[in-house]
Amino acid sequence: xxxxxxxxxxxxxxxxxxxxxxxxxxxxxxxxxxxxxxxxxxxxxxxxxxxxxxxxxxxxxxxxxxxxxxxxxxxxxxxxxxxxxxxxxxxxxxxxxxxxxxxxxxxxxxxxxxxxxxxxxxxxxxxxxxxxxxxxxxxxxxxxxxxxxxxxxxxxxxxxxxxxxxxxxxxxxxxxxxxxxxxxxxxxxxxxxxxxxxxxxxxxxxxxxxxxxxxxxxxxxxxxxxxxxxxxxxxxxxxxxxxxxxxxxxxxxxxxxxxxxxxxxxxxxxxxxxxxxxxxxxxxxxxxxxxxxxxxxxxxxxxxxxxxxxxxxxxxxxxxxxxxxxxxxxxxxxxxxxxxxxxxxxxxxxxxxxxxxxxxxxxxxxxxxxxxxxxxxxxxxxxxx
Ligand SMILES: *Cc1c(COP(=O)(O)O)cnc(C)c1O
Numbered sequence: 001x002x003x004x005x006x007x008x009x010x011x012x013x014x015x016x017x018x019x020x021x022x023x024x025x026x027x028x029x030x031x032x033x034x035x036x037x038x039x040x041x042x043x044x045x046x047x048x049x050x051x052x053x054x055x056x057x058x059x060x061x062x063x064x065x066x067x068x069x070x071x072x073x074x075x076x077x078x079x080x081x082x083x084x085x086x087x088x089x090x091x092x093x094x095x096x097x098x099x100x101x102x103x104x105x106x107x108x109x110x111x112x113x114x115x116x117x118x119x120x121x122x123x124x125x126x127x128x129x130x131x132x133x134x135x136x137x138x139x140x141x142x143x144x145x146x147x148x149x150x151x152x153x154x155x156x157x158x159x160x161x162x163x164x165x166x167x168x169x170x171x172x173x174x175x176x177x178x179x180x181x182x183x184x185x186x187x188x189x190x191x192x193x194x195x196x197x198x199x200x201x202x203x204x205x206x207x208x209x210x211x212x213x214x215x216x217x218x219x220x221x222x223x224x225x226x227x228x229x230x231x232x233x234x235x236x237x238x239x240x241x242x243x244x245x246x247x248x249x250x251x252x253x254x255x256x257x258x259x260x261x262x263x264x265x266x267x268x269x270x271x272x273x274x275x276x277x278x279x280x281x282x283x284x285x286x287x288x289x290x291x292x293x294x295x296x297x298x299x300x301x302x303x304x305x306x307x308x309x310x311x312x313x314x315x316x317x318x319x320x321x322x323x324x325x326x327x328x329x330x331x332x333x334x335x336x337x338x339x340x341x342x343x344x345x346x347x348x349x350x351x352x353x354x355x356x357x358x359x360x361x362x363x364x365x366x367x368x369x370x371x372x373x374x375x376x377x378x379x380x381x382x383x384x385x
Contacts, residue, residue: 084203168196
């Protein structure tokens, strides 16, 4: 089915990567637990004419998942990683080495910043942070040794939308690669390769898994980055377990319908919150009032259930009263599962400060009834008035 370019994403998500008739007709590729894989003869071992050679290098389970994702992304090769952060680390190491310069968006996921400031620095990779709203202005930050521009759009705490095509045009003119953490939009709502991205990264822990029970990530590469990704991935020994590949692929099958509902619920909550007297503003690119709305409308096909809320200035005790009163919103990191969540946003910036009038919280709209969620927010917000 990979040669049928006319299929819609929902159809690809339901069909791609299936190997049913290699498994007695069983619809889902079963869980393979394997380290050793046996060869029948010495000739077979010497010619390596077998699809699988060693557990770390892939099993039918990881192949099913990678194939399905690769078709959805429209990439040349997708490789699974043990977590989203692991996927980010391998993607950067596929294109940067000692003496190279990396441009990193200032609104990046905080552990990505720590990776740059600690480990990558120790390996001789220099990072410069840039304003998420820089667009084509990134030209002035390019150096002769700039190998990669890393984007995350929108940022998962402050939700600024980046002009990826403008950034990519400059990067490519300077021979640099474009990497994108596309976890917020997923390949369903933002087509990374069509907008100039070379390595598309996903914390599949979030919407792909979708049920808060698996840590997994992936990197999808275009043709020009395929070999570099394969080499870095093999050399670093990355691997995801058969169980985790199974859960992630199972999640992928229903991701389109889940995301549609996350989007609908997220927008309902965002609209309701934007009218509430305790709220200063809502950070959600699908709202017309959002500074990133025009770019979002131009480049994205939808919005997930994750957005930010800047509350009016209140003492910390009131914030605690609000959050502790919520009954349907769990307080916890991560997002993308079926359940609603809330966390205070801890914002780390070095070049593009984010000015907030009051405390910022991040909400993930789950799959519950939106009126129940709104009623819960209403009773809890009354506590911070
Ligand atoms: C969670 C997250 C990651 C990291 O994914 P893990 O699977 O937790 O390692 C990366 N980027 C973004 C935007 C995330 O939200």
